[in-house]
Amino acid sequence: MLKKILFVALAFSLTNCLVLNPAGATIDREKGSEVASRITDAAIQTDLINSTILVGRPFISIYSLIAADIASIDSAKYYVKADVDQCVSDIKGFKGFVLGSAIANILSCQDLKTDGYLTGDPFPSF
Template sequence: MLKKLLFVALAFSLTNCLVLNPVGATLDREKGSEAASRITDAAIQTDLVRSVIISGSLNISILSLVAADVAKIESDKYYVKSDVDQCINDIQGFKGVALGSLVANIISCQDLKTDGYLTGDPFPSF
């Protein structure tokens, strides 16, 4: 009985990744379309804050509207949520305000890895 229970638990934990990762149901995963939207919103907000500080008027860079494309986010893939959160924090933080959202995006968001089915890309982070 104990062997069967352990086997079922092991089988469930292995299939859990196969089923939950592709549908984005794991805790630390985020769909690319949502990540792209959050990165674009962060870039727009940072450009607005930066333009008010520098010139006193509201301006948005055209490059902030394509921030997700600059970060090379694929909308059909899944990304590690903590990596996306770090990218957004860098864009909205001191880097973004001091250097601009485009430079902060290039510095912080270029290395976002897609999440694979079982192992991640290239391996899962623990």
């Protein structure tokens, strides 16, 4: 009886990961398409504010429109939410206003970790 309970618990935990991770239902993951949208929005917002302050009229660079491509975001994968939040805050924050959104994107968003189905990609660190 105990073996059956342990087997059911193990099977449930494995299928839970297989179902919840791809569906994006876990708390600390974000779908790549949403990550791409957040990074692009942050880059556009930073460009608009920087150009308005420095030049006196709003201007959006081509680099802010392709910010997700610069950051190498794959819309089919899932990313760790804390890393994405840090990347977006760097683009919107002091680094983005001083260096510009494109350079802040290159410096902060190039090493975003994808999250796999069971173990993460790469394997999670303990």
